Structure formats: structure tokens, C-alpha cells
Amino acid sequence: MHRDEIPPGTLYLLILKTLARSGEMHGYEIANSIQRISDDVLQVEEGSLYPALQRMLIKGWVTAKWGTTAGNRRARYYQLTAAGRRQLAVEMSQFERVIGAITRVIEAV
Amino acid sequence: MHRDEIPPGTLYLLILKTLARSGEMHGYEIANSIQRISDDVLQVEEGSLYPALQRMLIKGWVTAKWGTTAGNRRARYYQLTAAGRRQLAVEMSQFERVIGAITRVIEAV
DNA sequence: GAACGTGCCATAGTCTAACTATGCCAGGGG
DNA sequence: CCCCTGGCATAGTTAGACTATGGCACGTTC
Numbered sequence: 001m002h003r004d005e006i007p008p009g010t011l012y013l014l015i016l017k018t019l020a021r022s023g024e025m026h027g028y029e030i031a032n033s034i035q036r037i038s039d040d041v042l043q044v045e046e047g048s049l050y051p052a053l054q055r056m057l058i059k060g061w062v063t064a065k066w067g068t069t070a071g072n073r074r075a076r077y078y079q080l081t082a083a084g085r086r087q088l089a090v091e092m093s094q095f096e097r098v099i100g101a102i103t104r105v106i107e108a109v
Numbered sequence: 110m111h112r113d114e115i116p117p118g119t120l121y122l123l124i125l126k127t128l129a130r131s132g133e134m135h136g137y138e139i140a141n142s143i144q145r146i147s148d149d150v151l152q153v154e155e156g157s158l159y160p161a162l163q164r165m166l167i168k169g170w171v172t173a174k175w176g177t178t179a180g181n182r183r184a185r186y187y188q189l190t191a192a193g194r195r196q197l198a199v200e201m202s203q204f205e206r207v208i209g210a211i212t213r214v215i216e217a218v
Numbered sequence: 219g220a221a222c223g224t225g226c227c228a229t230a231g232t233c234t235a236a237c238t239a240t241g242c243c244a245g246g247g248g
Numbered sequence: 249c250c251c252c253t254g255g256c257a258t259a260g261t262t263a264g265a266c267t268a269t270g271g272c273a274c275g276t277t278c
Contacts, residue, residue: 007116008235008264010211017215028226037217041210048265050228055264073225073274092215099208101150102119106126106201108146117235117264137255157236159257164235181245182254 006042011052012061013095014042016088019062019080026067026075027053053078061087115151120161121170122204123151125197128171128189135176135184136162162187170196 006014014034019025022033031044056062061084067077080088115123123143128134131142139162140153165171170193176186189197 005207006265007118007207009116011265014211014214017217021217026226034214037214038210039213041206042214045266046227047229047267047269050226051264054228069225071225071274074272075226095211095215097150098114098116101147102123102204104148105123105143105146105151106204108126108130115236120236135255154237155256156238156240156258160235163257178254180254183244184255 006044006048010095011044011048012056013088013091014044015049015052015056016061016080016084016091019078020085020088024077024079026069026077028075030078056084059087060084115153115157119204120153120157121165122197122200123153124158124161124165125170125189125193125200128187129194129197133186133188135178135186137184139187165193168192168196 015030018030018033022029025033027046027049031046031049034042034044053062053064056078057064060081062078063081064076064078067075069075124139127139127142131138134142136155136158140155140158143151143153162171162173165187166173169190171187172190173185173187176184178184
């Protein structure tokens with residue numbers, strides 16, 4: 001079975017936006033933040049999140065450094081780069097453009 | 110390269126809705142209709158459309174019969190089934206639910 | 219101090235579905 | 249006759265979200 005909750009491609013947008021809002025975060029925080037703000041509709045699985053973060057590192061959208069959490073655990077803190085901020089703008093406008101177009105189709109008379 | 114225009118999964122929604130609106134249509138008409146109503150934002154490639162229609166036939170969401178177009182060409186005419194209409198309702202509510210959740214995240218302060 | 223739960227990271231492998239590229243056939247116009 | 253267009257179809261590639269699994273360290277409980 002598949003839950004199909006997060007449409008492929010939009011995970012980047014969600015992560016980029018979350019990091020832009022909150023500055024430095026580690027993976028767990030990112031996932032929890034997305035889940036909470038979406039009222040539990042979007043559940044970011046660890047097996048989706050960490051591969052996505054790796055790809056984003058490679059693309060240069062984020063940087064990572066190891067640190068320690070408030071709960072005294074080791075964690076990787078991610079931060080947006082300038083390229084990441086640019087990518088966020090791109091993804092936002094693409095999202096709006098495409099969702100607007102789909103909405104036109106499904107609301108057409 | 111990839112154009113990334115139609116998010117995976119939403120093609121079903123677009124086709125179902127288009128058929129619901131216009132009754133019987135053949136593939137070419139469906140693609141043109143979606144493209145036109147979306148103001149050319151959504152471009153349904155033939156290599157995406159026909160496989161999707163095949164899957165929808167197998168799932169029982171549509172039926173097909175061969176006919177002749179106004180331009181005197183042979184074409185397969187697709188029509189929604191009752192299951193297809195039910196599926197359209199499901200896809201609509203899922204779409205709204207997920208897009209609403211994503212919107213909350215990308216508009217959060 | 220052993221056992222367990224939880225926080226946190228990571229990867230291997232599966233699967234869906236949209237894409238590219240290609241091919242076919244028929245009608246009509248130059 | 250040839251090409252353009254309309255129209256259908258499939259084989260193969262690719263991205264990326266998922267499941268399943270594993271590991272480790274801290275705190276708490278008994």
C-alpha cells in the first residue's frame with residue numbers, strides 16, 4: 001500500500017520553506033514542524049526525509065553541520081544557502097502556477 | 110531533463126474531471142481540453158495520456174469504444190463509469206485536503 | 219545496572235507514474 | 249506522390265516517496 005500523502009516534488013518545497021521560516025533545524029524538527037503545521041495531514045517519513053536532505057545537500061540548497069540538541073543528543077543541523085533561497089522562490093512560483101492551472105481545470109464548467 | 114509540469118497522481122484527476130464535464134471524448138480531445146483550459150500550463154504528453162487511460166480502463170473508471178471523429182478519423186471514445194464518478198469525488202477531496210495542508214505550511218509565518 | 223523507550227540518522231530496495239523516443243496508420247492537401 | 253496532421257500505442261528511462269531495517273546514545277524504570 002501507499003499513503004500518497006506528499007506529492008512527489010513538493011517535499012523539497014516543504015523543507016525549503018520550513019528552513020526559511022525557522023533558520024537552523026535538524027531533520028527530526030523539520031519533519032515534526034511540517035506535520036504539526038499541516039494539522040497532521042502531511043506525514044514526512046524518515047525514509048523520505050533523509051534521502052531528500054541528502055539530495056538537497058548535493059544540489060547545494062542546504063548546508064549541514066553536526067551539533068547537539070537541547071535534549072543532549074547528536075543531530076545534523078541544516079541551513080539554507082543562497083541557492084536554496086533562490087530555489088524556494090522557484091518552487092513557490094511553480095507550485096502556484098501549476099496548482100492554479102489544475103484548479104482552473106477542476107473548476108471549469 | 111524533465112518538465113515537471115503535471116504532479117504524479119493528478120493526471121487521473123484531470124482526465125476524470127474533463128470526462129465528467131464533456132461526456133464522451135477521445136484521447137486527443139482530452140489532452141487538448143486540459144491544455145486549453147489550463148491556459149497552456151499543463152501539457153499532457155501522449156506518452157503520459159495513453160498509458161494513464163489504459164490504467165483507468167483496467168481500474169474500471171472508464172469504458173472505451175472505437176468510433177469516427179468529425180474529421181473522419183478513427184478514434185477511441187472514453188466515457189466515465191459510475192466507479193469513475195466515485196473516484197473523481199475521492200480524488201477531488203484528497204486534492205483539496207493535501208493542497209490545503211501544503212498551503213498552510215508554505216504560508217505559515 | 220539491565221531493559222526499554224525515544225530521539226535521531228541512514229541506506230537498500232520497491233514501486234508508481236510521468237516522461238522521451240519511437241513507431242504505426244489513415245485522410246487530405248499541395 | 250509526398251508530407252502534414254490527427255490519432256493510438258508501447259518500450260524504456262527516471263525521479264522520488266515509500267517500506268523495512270539497522271544502528272547508536274540518552275534517560276528512565278525496575
